[in-house]
Amino acid sequence: MENNILSLIIFAPLAGAAINWFIGRRVRDERFIGIVACGSVAISAVVAFYLAFMSGGALRTTTPVLDHIWTWLQVGNFRADFALGMDRLSGTYALFITFVGFLIHVFAVGYMHGEAGFYRFFACLNLFMFSMLTLVLADNFVLMFVGWEGVGLCSYLLIGYYFDKKEAGDAAKKAFITNRIGDWGFVLGIMLTFFVTGSVSFFANPAAGEAAHTALSFFRNQPVETFTAGAIFAGGATSIAVLLFIGAAGKSAQIPLYVWLPDAMAGPTPVSALIHAATMVTAGVYMIVRCSEIFVHAPTAMLIVAIIGAATALFAATIGLAQNDIKKVLAYSTISQLGYMFLACGVGAFIPAIFHVITHAFFKALLFLGSGSVIHGMHHEQDMRRMGGLKKYMPITFATMVTGWLAISGVPIFAGFFSKDEILWRTWSAPAFSLPSPGFSKFLWAIGALTAFLTAVYMTRMMVMTFWGKERFRDAHDSKHQEPDHHHGSVEPHESPWLMTVPLIVLAVLSTVGGFIGIPYALSSRDINVIEHTLEPVVATAGASPVAHAAVVPEGEHDAAAVTEAAHATHSSEELNAERTLAGVSVLIALLGIGAGWYMFQKRPLLQMPRLLENKYYVDEAYDAALIHPIEAGSREGLWKIIDMGVIDGLLHSIGEVVQEMGRLARYMQAGFVRGYAAIILVGALILIGVFAYLGFPGV
Amino acid sequence: MEPQLSWYLALSAILFTIGVTGVIIKRNVIAMFMCIELMLNAVNLTFVAFASFFQDVTGQLFVFIVMTVAAAEAAVGLGIIIAIFRNRESLDVDEASILKL
Numbered sequence A: 001m002e003n004n005i006l007s008l009i010i011f012a013p014l015a016g017a018a019i020n021w022f023i024g025r026r027v028r029d030e031r032f033i034g035i036v037a038c039g040s041v042a043i044s045a046v047v048a049f050y051l052a053f054m055s056g057g058a059l060r061t062t063t064p065v066l067d068h069i070w071t072w073l074q075v076g077n078f079r080a081d082f083a084l085g086m087d088r089l090s091g092t093y094a095l096f097i098t099f100v101g102f103l104i105h106v107f108a109v110g111y112m113h114g115e116a117g118f119y120r121f122f123a124c125l126n127l128f129m130f131s132m133l134t135l136v137l138a139d140n141f142v143l144m145f146v147g148w149e150g151v152g153l154c155s156y157l158l159i160g161y162y163f164d165k166k167e168a169g170d171a172a173k174k175a176f177i178t179n180r181i182g183d184w185g186f187v188l189g190i191m192l193t194f195f196v197t198g199s200v201s202f203f204a205n206p207a208a209g210e211a212a213h214t215a216l217s218f219f220r221n222q223p224v225e226t227f228t229a230g231a232i233f234a235g236g237a238t239s240i241a242v243l244l245f246i247g248a249a250g251k252s253a254q255i256p257l258y259v260w261l262p263d264a265m266a267g268p269t270p271v272s273a274l275i276h277a278a279t280m281v282t283a284g285v286y287m288i289v290r291c292s293e294i295f296v297h298a299p300t301a302m303l304i305v306a307i308i309g310a311a312t313a314l315f316a317a318t319i320g321l322a323q324n325d326i327k328k329v330l331a332y333s334t335i336s337q338l339g340y341m342f343l344a345c346g347v348g349a350f351i352p353a354i355f356h357v358i359t360h361a362f363f364k365a366l367l368f369l370g371s372g373s374v375i376h377g378m379h380h381e382q383d384m385r386r387m388g389g390l391k392k393y394m395p396i397t398f399a400t401m402v403t404g405w406l407a408i409s410g411v412p413i414f415a416g417f418f419s420k421d422e423i424l425w426r427t428w429s430a431p432a433f434s435l436p437s438p439g440f441s442k443f444l445w446a447i448g449a450l451t452a453f454l455t456a457v458y459m460t461r462m463m464v465m466t467f468w469g470k471e472r473f474r475d476a477h478d479s480k481h482q483e484p485d486h487h488h489g490s491v492e493p494h495e496s497p498w499l500m501t502v503p504l505i506v507l508a509v510l511s512t513v514g515g516f517i518g519i520p521y522a523l524s525s526r527d528i529n530v531i532e533h534t535l536e537p538v539v540a541t542a543g544a545s546p547v548a549h550a551a552v553v554p555e556g557e558h559d560a561a562a563v564t565e566a567a568h569a570t571h572s573s574e575e576l577n578a579e580r581t582l583a584g585v586s587v588l589i590a591l592l593g594i595g596a597g598w599y600m601f602q603k604r605p606l607l608q609m610p611r612l613l614e615n616k617y618y619v620d621e622a623y624d625a626a627l628i629h630p631i632e633a634g635s636r637e638g639l640w641k642i643i644d645m646g647v648i649d650g651l652l653h654s655i656g657e658v659v660q661e662m663g664r665l666a667r668y669m670q671a672g673f674v675r676g677y678a679a680i681i682l683v684g685a686l687i688l689i690g691v692f693a694y695l696g697f698p699g700v
Numbered sequence B: 001m002e003p004q005l006s007w008y009l010a011l012s013a014i015l016f017t018i019g020v021t022g023v024i025i026k027r028n029v030i031a032m033f034m035c036i037e038l039m040l041n042a043v044n045l046t047f048v049a050f051a052s053f054f055q056d057v058t059g060q061l062f063v064f065i066v067m068t069v070a071a072a073e074a075a076v077g078l079g080i081i082i083a084i085f086r087n088r089e090s091l092d093v094d095e096a097s098i099l100k101l
Helices: A006-027 A030-053 A088-111 A118-137 A141-159 A166-197 A217-221 A229-233 A237-251 A260-266 A269-278 A280-290 A299-320 A326-346 A350-377 A395-409 A415-428 A440-467 A473-479 A498-518 A530-538 A546-552 A560-569 A573-601 A616-669 A674-695 B005-025 B029-054 B058-088
Strands: A065-075 A078-086
Touching: A006 A030, A006 A065, A006 A078, A006 A118, A030 A078, A030 A088, A030 A118, A065 A141, A078 A088, A078 A118, A078 A141, A088 A118, A088 A269, A088 A280, A088 A350, A088 A498, A088 A530, A118 A141, A118 A269, A118 A280, A141 A166, A141 A237, A141 A260, A141 A269, A141 A280, A166 A217, A166 A237, A166 A260, A229 A237, A229 A299, A237 A280, A237 A299, A260 A269, A260 A326, A269 A280, A269 A326, A269 A350, A280 A326, A280 A350, A299 A326, A299 A440, A299 A616, A326 A350, A326 A415, A326 A440, A350 A395, A350 A415, A350 A498, A350 A530, A395 A415, A395 A440, A395 A498, A395 A573, A415 A440, A415 A498, A415 A573, A440 A573, A498 A530, A674 B005, A674 B029, B005 B029, B029 B058
Parallel strands: none
Antiparallel strands: A065 A078
16 A cells, blocks of 8 residues: 655654754754754654554554655666555554654753754754664665665764764774674675565565565565575575674674674763664664564574574673673663574564564663663763662652663563563474474573573662662762862752653653563463564464465465464463463562572672673673784784885886886987987988888888 | 989989988088978979879979978078077077077
């Protein structure tokens, strides 16, 4: 179905960015800039909700809402349009991006108050919304890549917002360059997709006269590739899936490309909340779920995704235990939660992955904004060792962050419990088709459960260090008193203005009730898993044989009732019991984690954590030694001193010397005597005549 | 005996050689100048001889062009010679070897 107001979702923030950049910089009125920025995102959100929930909207039918804006590239049978498509998956994404984005914009108006680059910040933030929504709503891989690069650019601009600080500039460059490695894989994946399928589109659009199949539907009737390491290099679905995953690992901060995300905390806190927690870093998950049709045909790639996801989840959680910067804790927590999402994708649980993306967007945005509120109230202090006892001073921030804390720890009722529990259960009961042995799913589950425990521990540590215990900020201030350039006025922490607390409250409510969209059948015995039913038609099922799959999904047309019945049929009583038991186990894990964290840190909030963890396993140092220093040394000694100075400069210098030498010889002919010149002309003419006389005139 | 084409060509070659030799061995600018004119006219003679031999008027047309160019060249050349003489009080080309007046 064509609906042209779909393009308003992406172009409203673009217009906001343009207005703020060109007019806002002259007006320099914070109210004007704030209204433009928030208003443009609000327009996006309203349009997104309208298109999703109107009659015949994207979330109410299985036909996507399409908007063909213009034909962008057409070469031979390669065709990439500037066209948007909102189906159930991209619609879900667009909803939470615009909504959470709007709340963060409002928060940022309060947080960035008084900054010199106010207009620049909001122009970039709006540009980010444009890019992110382009990424999500793109109708083909190539336009998705445009959005993909756009969010990378905005991430770079916003991490480096405080560009006069070297730390921020370095972090921005690190994020950009690390993402380039991932983009390399993504571009190759797109090329290979076109090479294999002859199309880069996601949605069939007969009106525009495209190929009979899309890049994704091509795979629907293909056989599942063999489950061998060799399939990675075979140039089929597995190769595409692995290359796409490299792109996802860069954008979504997975091992080994995660190093940029903790450093990205050098940007303002609303940026961390919007880009580096709620939306951009989940783009990799979106891309994999969008390409689930490819991934379910590539068991090897699925296994790689699952292992990398599980490893990242555990690895980042252990680092998160030992960080002292409140934003660094949340950054490692984000990496860890993203690992969860990839673990879910890897075991074929695409819908729980998306579910976790949404709940994570709520509670992690809440936690980041809460930390921003703390930082704001503490006069730009980020070190938790200089906090403590803040719950008395910042009651609203405290109360909202408690809900975020309970949600991420996986306490029941709160949003994180349902999504995390769903992922753990689906990992436990993963279909065997992408696993080396049946027991491997239990191993992955154990890693997930251990991560859940550690998550509860480090989040409790963060809350305890920040909000409970002795008030340490005064000591810190006294010791810092000698610093001449310290802010004047009261050191007392203060609660943030309503512009900041209202988004916190809204997000706290969502973190509490947001999980109710995905209550599993096992816990309610009723069929109220909204997210599952919404996304089921657009996500491929792992392990289904192509024939059976084709039977359930005749030509992409879904019979909702049939799907639901099929889902019911899978609910055997043993499975339900197992799922309920596991849910109980994960509640236990969450409570144990919180208890352990409370026990360890309540009395000793400044407990020294293992140095290895505090120094992040020395991964940055290892990368420096293994990659960056060799490249630097190679550039300096090889490229600069040998190639540039030796070969290139040497070539130019020797050309110059040859010309000089020839000139020196030719100078003898220029004695200045006219008769000499005449003699030279004569000799030349005689030689010429001699040559012609000897060889004969050509053509005669 | 009718004059043959080769006679004209021989005469022209002799005149041309005299001109070349003059340009190379003479030091006086005026004399060199005259030798150049001699070479031009030797070539003119060849043109006319061939035009007559081939019964083709093009050669004669070419002579007019050469004479025109020679006249222009004479005007410029004499001007330069006068300038040199005014500056140096001499017409010896070997003294005018420093690329400026």
